[in-house]
Amino acid sequence: MTVDAGSARAHLLQVAESDHAQRVGTAAWLDRELAFGAKVFYKGWLGDDGRLEKHWLAGPQASVRTRRALETGQLEFMDFPRLVDLVGGTAEGLHRIQAAELHGALEEGWTSVAMTQESSRRPLVDDDEVAVFAQQEGGYDELAARFPLHVLCQLTVPVENAVHVVESLGVHHRGVVDVGWVAHDEGDSWRLAGDLDAHIAQRFGGALTGALRRATAIAEEGTGASPDLHVDLTGVGFVDVAVAQVMVLAARSVPGGQHLVLHDPPRLLRRLLDALERPDAIVLGGPVTERGSA
Amino acid sequence: MTTAGVGLVHAAVVGEDPEDVVRLCLPTVEAALEAGGEVEIVLDRRGTRAFREVLPDAALRLPAPTDVVPTTLAHRLGATMRATRGVVIGRSCADAPDDDRDLAEAALTLLLADHPLSVFCVYAPGQVDLARRSHPWVLTPDGPVPSPDHRPPNASSPVPAAVLGASVATVPVPDGAALADLRARFAAIVHEAGLAGERADAAVLAAHEAMLLACGADLSPGHPPGDLPPGAHLLDVRRSAGAVIAECRGRPTAPPRASGQDTRLSQLAHLCDHATVHDDADGRTVRVLTGTR
Numbered sequence: 001m002t003v004d005a006g007s008a009r010a011h012l013l014q015v016a017e018s019d020h021a022q023r024v025g026t027a028a029w030l031d032r033e034l035a036f037g038a039k040v041f042y043k044g045w046l047g048d049d050g051r052l053e054k055h056w057l058a059g060p061q062a063s064v065r066t067r068r069a070l071e072t073g074q075l076e077f078m079d080f081p082r083l084v085d086l087v088g089g090t091a092e093g094l095h096r097i098q099a100a101e102l103h104g105a106l107e108e109g110w111t112s113v114a115m116t117q118e119s120s121r122r123p124l125v126d127d128d129e130v131a132v133f134a135q136q137e138g139g140y141d142e143l144a145a146r147f148p149l150h151v152l153c154q155l156t157v158p159v160e161n162a163v164h165v166v167e168s169l170g171v172h173h174r175g176v177v178d179v180g181w182v183a184h185d186e187g188d189s190w191r192l193a194g195d196l197d198a199h200i201a202q203r204f205g206g207a208l209t210g211a212l213r214r215a216t217a218i219a220e221e222g223t224g225a226s227p228d229l230h231v232d233l234t235g236v237g238f239v240d241v242a243v244a245q246v247m248v249l250a251a252r253s254v255p256g257g258q259h260l261v262l263h264d265p266p267r268l269l270r271r272l273l274d275a276l277e278r279p280d281a282i283v284l285g286g287p288v289t290e291r292g293s294a
Numbered sequence: 295m296t297t298a299g300v301g302l303v304h305a306a307v308v309g310e311d312p313e314d315v316v317r318l319c320l321p322t323v324e325a326a327l328e329a330g331g332e333v334e335i336v337l338d339r340r341g342t343r344a345f346r347e348v349l350p351d352a353a354l355r356l357p358a359p360t361d362v363v364p365t366t367l368a369h370r371l372g373a374t375m376r377a378t379r380g381v382v383i384g385r386s387c388a389d390a391p392d393d394d395r396d397l398a399e400a401a402l403t404l405l406l407a408d409h410p411l412s413v414f415c416v417y418a419p420g421q422v423d424l425a426r427r428s429h430p431w432v433l434t435p436d437g438p439v440p441s442p443d444h445r446p447p448n449a450s451s452p453v454p455a456a457v458l459g460a461s462v463a464t465v466p467v468p469d470g471a472a473l474a475d476l477r478a479r480f481a482a483i484v485h486e487a488g489l490a491g492e493r494a495d496a497a498v499l500a501a502h503e504a505m506l507l508a509c510g511a512d513l514s515p516g517h518p519p520g521d522l523p524p525g526a527h528l529l530d531v532r533r534s535a536g537a538v539i540a541e542c543r544g545r546p547t548a549p550p551r552a553s554g555q556d557t558r559l560s561q562l563a564h565l566c567d568h569a570t571v572h573d574d575a576d577g578r579t580v581r582v583l584t585g586t587r
Binding site: 179202238241 | 474495506521522561564
């Protein structure tokens with residue numbers, strides 16, 4: 001996978017299926033942030049000897065700009081074990097570090113700040129850990145909403161367990177760049193693009209569950225918003241049976257009154273959903289700009 | 295290249311007249327008779343007489359010539375070609391329509407491949423090109439030589455080109471990430487074949503689903519979807535005058551379900567004109583066919 005997500009998103013999850021693919025994508029993101037003058041904080045894993053010189057950032061896989069930024073201090077690296085010590089394993093601890101880095105950089109005169117972290121290799125063994133993980137990621141969202149902050153979370157699939165992968169997609173559903181497909185929250189709709197197939201179906205299912213959960217949560221905050229999730233499929237070129245099945249399963253588990261509204265679906269998706277006995281909670285509609293047709 | 299050590303030698307014999315055919319076949323016939331093999335000659339009256347005149351006392355089998363429908367030749371083989379070693383000389387397919395002839399000759403090549411048998415098919419001088427195309431060997435005064443124009447069945451599939459169309463692409467699909475390439479390659483061929491719109495989309499989706507089915511990806515309703523398991527899976531795309539066929543071969547890790555339990559084949563059938571699944575010791579083959587006319 002090569003990733004340059006186009007215009008910068010505030011909080012993006014980059015999914016890769018190998019270390020190499022992850023580095024290629026991250027290198028592109030880093031180069032762009034550094035070129036635009038951001039102060040960049042990088043959290044990652046050093047080897048057993050703890051030497052930054054051995055990390056890919058200091059080698060030829062990174063751009064010249066990146067290596068120079070390490071020397072000048074525009075790019076700061078922190079080893080994960082040290083971060084864990086500082087954070088103390090809590091969401092609050094991580095928020096404190098994030099805020100200190102952000103405000104410190106802005107006070108130094110940097111006009112924007114970027115943060116990225118490698119796959120954390122957290123097993124997420126129970127619901128409590130998943131909840132802490134979600135809180136920690138939520139901290140990035142809060143800061144990005146108020147300050148000039150861009151965040152790239154790296155998810156390298158082979159180093160994480162299945163729970164971590166699915167939950168990570170759910171937490172980050174508002175900004176995902178995966179292998180062959182992307183997802184972005186556009187405020188009034190959840191916009192998907194690319195090919196959705198069996199290879200990424202479980203990850204897509206995680207993101208879809210997260211998007212439905214968020215729509216429910218916003219509606220329950222008393223904002224008067226509908227709990228329906230409007231999915232813009234204009235940019236999706238292919239959907240297979242596995243993904244159609246994921247949609248059906250997700251729709252069957254939503255609370256009463258919530259709908260999964262699929263706008264401008266690919267031609268064959270309607271046939272697939274009908275073959276899978278489409279539940280009433282799935283509504284097929286026209287383009288998002290014609291909301292009334294849903 | 296010689297015929298030593300091979301099984302079937304299926305050769306075209308192009309002769310000016312019956313005597314010319316006898317001259318070409320005689321060395322092989324005599325060698326077979328000396329080795330105790332059987333020789334069967336299925337020609338018209340003039341053809342059989344030419345052999346009898348040259349070999350008046352030989353134990354030739356000379357069944358009465360009959361009309362043979364080329365496409366049913368495979369069924370006739372058991373009755374006509376009783377010789378499991380030796381020589382069979384005949385003229386059964388030469389005057390059939392192209393498709394029927396190619397199918398019959400390809401079937402012969404395939405079905406008798408392991409027999410130590412020489413099958414010589416007599417063609418007229420004006421049929422040299424099609425004789426060379428449909429036979430792996432051509433009989434010359436120096437004996438059988440490989441036919442330069444013969445296209446053998448695809449190395450990855452034993453199905454003759456005349457049955458499902460010639461193979462136009464072979465795509466390795468080592469894992470789920472390669473499914474996108476499978477779709478892109480198949481879509482290009484589907485569009486070249488003249489399909490467009492929803493029918494083209496459905497053909498591509500059918501090929502994609504066929505590969506998942508061939509590899510045993512778990513797509514049972516109500517369960518989380520399974521990715522395509524890693525392996526040496528292969529898509530072979532065949533194209534005939536009237537259809538595009540995706541032939542997907544994989545090795546499912548789980549045993550095949552009883553036909554009544556698996557609804558995926560019937561789902562596949564809704565996406566194409568014809569779908570088949572074949573399980574054997576070498577794995578599973580799923581074929582989906584979409585007509586282009």
